Amino acid sequence: MQQVNLGIIGGGTVGGGVFQAIQRNGELMASRLGIWPNVVKMAVRDVHKKRAVKIPKTLLTADWSSVISHPEVNLVVELMGGTTTAREATLQALKLGKPVVTANKALLSAHGEELFAAAQKSGANLYYEASVAGGIPIIKVLREGLIGNRITRLYGIVNGTCNYVLTRMKLGGADLPQVLADAQRLGYAEAEPSLDIDGYDAMHKIGILASLAHGFWVNPKEIYVEGIRGVTALDIQFAGQLGYTIKLLGIVKRNDVLPNGRTCPPIQVSVYPTLIPNTHVLASVNHVFNAVYVRGDIVGDTLYYGRGAGQDATASAVLSDLADAALDLKHKTRSRIPPFVPHERQGAVLAMAHVISRYYVRLSVVDRPGTLARIAAILAKARIGISSVIQPEGHEGESVPLILMIHDASNEAMQKALEKIARLPVVKERPVMLRVENFD
Ligand SMILES: NC(=O)c1ccc[n+]([C@@H]2O[C@H](COP(=O)([O-])OP(=O)(O)OC[C@H]3O[C@@H](n4cnc5c(N)ncnc54)[C@H](OP(=O)(O)O)[C@@H]3O)[C@@H](O)[C@H]2O)c1
Known part of the structure; x- marks a missing residue:
C-alpha cells in the first residue's frame, strides 16, 4: 500500500471537514485506490483556537509556508480562502512541483490563468472540484464525462x-x-x-x-x-x-x-x-x-x-481531487485528462448589450386611457414586440402595476426603450426589468 502525504493549509469549515472525512473514509479510499491518504501537517492562523473538528496539536502549525516545503508533503491542499496568501501558497507549491488541490473559487476567478500556466510549467496539476457547486461533481462532468x-x-x-x-x-x-x-x-x-x-x-x-x-x-x-x-x-x-x-x-x-x-x-x-x-x-x-x-x-x-456548500459536501469534492492527484503521483503521470487545458485561442465573451433575451417588465403607471398606447409606441419604434400585457386587478391609488412580457430583444435595445418609457409622465416609478429564460 502506497501513501500520499498531505499538507493542508486551512483547518476551518472545509479543512476541518476534509480532516474528518479522511478519518472516516480514508480506509475506504485506500482500498479503492491502493493509496493511503495521510495528513502530515495542517496550517491554521491560530493553533490555540478551539475547533469543532478535533485536530491533533502535533499536526498544527501557523506557518503555511513550512507545510508546503515540508520534505514529506507531496500534495498540498489549499483551504485557507482569500486571493493574496492563497495565490502565493499555490504558486510556491507548484514551483516545488507539488500538485495543489483547492476549493477557492475567488482565487481561480482572479488568478486562474496565471495558476494554470504555472501548473503547466511545473508539471504538477492544480485540481479544483470543490470550487464550484460543492458536492456536485460538475468539474469532472465537464472535464471528463x-x-x-x-x-x-x-x-x-x-x-x-x-x-x-x-x-x-x-x-x-x-x-x-x-x-x-x-x-x-x-x-x-x-x-x-x-x-x-x-x-x-x-x-x-x-x-x-x-x-x-x-x-x-x-x-x-x-x-x-x-x-x-x-x-x-x-x-x-x-x-x-x-x-x-x-x-x-x-x-x-x-x-x-x-x-x-x-x-x-x-x-x-x-x-x-x-x-x-x-x-x-x-x-x-x-x-x-x-x-x-x-x-x-x-x-x-x-x-x-x-x-452546493457546507462542510461535508465540500469535503466530498476535495476527496475526489485527492484521489485524482494521488493516482497521478502514484503513476508518475499528469492526469489522464488535465484539470484545465486552454484550447480556444479565439474565445471571447459576448458583450451584454448584444445578448438577446425575453423580458418581464413591471411599470407603475397612471390608470388612464392612452397609457398603454404610449408605451407600446416606444417599444414598436425600437422594433421590440410585446407578447402579453397584464394589469393585475385589485390595485388602486394614484398608480397601478402594469406587467409586460416582451419577445426576444437585445439588452441594448431594451435598456434604451425603457429609459424612454421611464420619462413618460404617466410612468410613476423606475421600471423593473427582469430577463426571462426559455431554455431554447
Ligand atoms: N464553507 C463552504 O461551504 C465552502 C464551500 C466551497 C468552497 N469553499 C472555499 O473553501 C475555502 C475555505 O473556506 P472555509 O469556509 O473553510 O473558510 P474558514 O472556515 O474561514 O477557514 C479558513 C481556514 O484557513 C486558516 N487560515 C486563514 N489564513 C491563514 C494563514 N494566513 N495561515 C494559516 N492558516 C490560515 C484559518 O485558520 P483559523 O482556523 O486559525 O482561523 C482557517 O482554519 C475558501 O476558499 C472557500 O471559498 C468553502
Missing part, C-alpha cells in the same frame, strides 16, 4: 444563499431584508452577505465553468453580474401568476452566430435573476440546493443536483 461534446448551454443555480432567500421569499411572500435576516440567524447567509447576494460568488463559479466548457480563461470583469437585491416579493408574486419562478441563474450560452473571420462564436457568460418557467426542472431547485443544467451537442440535456 462530456469531453466529447461542445457545450452549447450551461445554466447554474450555484449560490445556495441566494436560492434559499428566493425560495423563502416565494413561499412566505416576504421581502428580501426580512428573509435575509432569518437566513443569517440560521447560518445560511454571512453577516456581510454581499459576496452572495450581489452575485459575485456565483460569478466566480460561472466563470470557472465557462472557462472549462469553452477552453479559454474567462476574465471575471467581462461577466455581466446582477444580484438579487432588486428582486421584490411583488415581482415574485406576479411572476408566479404568469407561471414563472425567479432564480439567480448563471448562464453560459454559445452564440449561434459566427462573426466573420472567427472560428469560435462569442459566449454569453452572465449571472442575473431570471424568470424560469415553472415547468422547467430548475424551477424546482429549492432552498440551499444547487443544480447545473448542461446541454452538449451530442449528449443533449443533462442535469446535476446536490448540496
Whole structure:
C-alpha cells in the first residue's frame, strides 16, 4: 500500500471537514485506490483556537509556508480562502512541483490563468472540484464525462444563499431584508452577505465553468453580474401568476452566430435573476440546493443536483481531487485528462448589450386611457414586440402595476426603450426589468 502525504493549509469549515472525512473514509479510499491518504501537517492562523473538528496539536502549525516545503508533503491542499496568501501558497507549491488541490473559487476567478500556466510549467496539476457547486461533481462532468461534446448551454443555480432567500421569499411572500435576516440567524447567509447576494460568488463559479466548457480563461470583469437585491416579493408574486419562478441563474450560452473571420462564436457568460418557467426542472431547485443544467451537442440535456456548500459536501469534492492527484503521483503521470487545458485561442465573451433575451417588465403607471398606447409606441419604434400585457386587478391609488412580457430583444435595445418609457409622465416609478429564460 502506497501513501500520499498531505499538507493542508486551512483547518476551518472545509479543512476541518476534509480532516474528518479522511478519518472516516480514508480506509475506504485506500482500498479503492491502493493509496493511503495521510495528513502530515495542517496550517491554521491560530493553533490555540478551539475547533469543532478535533485536530491533533502535533499536526498544527501557523506557518503555511513550512507545510508546503515540508520534505514529506507531496500534495498540498489549499483551504485557507482569500486571493493574496492563497495565490502565493499555490504558486510556491507548484514551483516545488507539488500538485495543489483547492476549493477557492475567488482565487481561480482572479488568478486562474496565471495558476494554470504555472501548473503547466511545473508539471504538477492544480485540481479544483470543490470550487464550484460543492458536492456536485460538475468539474469532472465537464472535464471528463462530456469531453466529447461542445457545450452549447450551461445554466447554474450555484449560490445556495441566494436560492434559499428566493425560495423563502416565494413561499412566505416576504421581502428580501426580512428573509435575509432569518437566513443569517440560521447560518445560511454571512453577516456581510454581499459576496452572495450581489452575485459575485456565483460569478466566480460561472466563470470557472465557462472557462472549462469553452477552453479559454474567462476574465471575471467581462461577466455581466446582477444580484438579487432588486428582486421584490411583488415581482415574485406576479411572476408566479404568469407561471414563472425567479432564480439567480448563471448562464453560459454559445452564440449561434459566427462573426466573420472567427472560428469560435462569442459566449454569453452572465449571472442575473431570471424568470424560469415553472415547468422547467430548475424551477424546482429549492432552498440551499444547487443544480447545473448542461446541454452538449451530442449528449443533449443533462442535469446535476446536490448540496452546493457546507462542510461535508465540500469535503466530498476535495476527496475526489485527492484521489485524482494521488493516482497521478502514484503513476508518475499528469492526469489522464488535465484539470484545465486552454484550447480556444479565439474565445471571447459576448458583450451584454448584444445578448438577446425575453423580458418581464413591471411599470407603475397612471390608470388612464392612452397609457398603454404610449408605451407600446416606444417599444414598436425600437422594433421590440410585446407578447402579453397584464394589469393585475385589485390595485388602486394614484398608480397601478402594469406587467409586460416582451419577445426576444437585445439588452441594448431594451435598456434604451425603457429609459424612454421611464420619462413618460404617466410612468410613476423606475421600471423593473427582469430577463426571462426559455431554455431554447
Ligand atoms: N464553507 C463552504 O461551504 C465552502 C464551500 C466551497 C468552497 N469553499 C472555499 O473553501 C475555502 C475555505 O473556506 P472555509 O469556509 O473553510 O473558510 P474558514 O472556515 O474561514 O477557514 C479558513 C481556514 O484557513 C486558516 N487560515 C486563514 N489564513 C491563514 C494563514 N494566513 N495561515 C494559516 N492558516 C490560515 C484559518 O485558520 P483559523 O482556523 O486559525 O482561523 C482557517 O482554519 C475558501 O476558499 C472557500 O471559498 C468553502
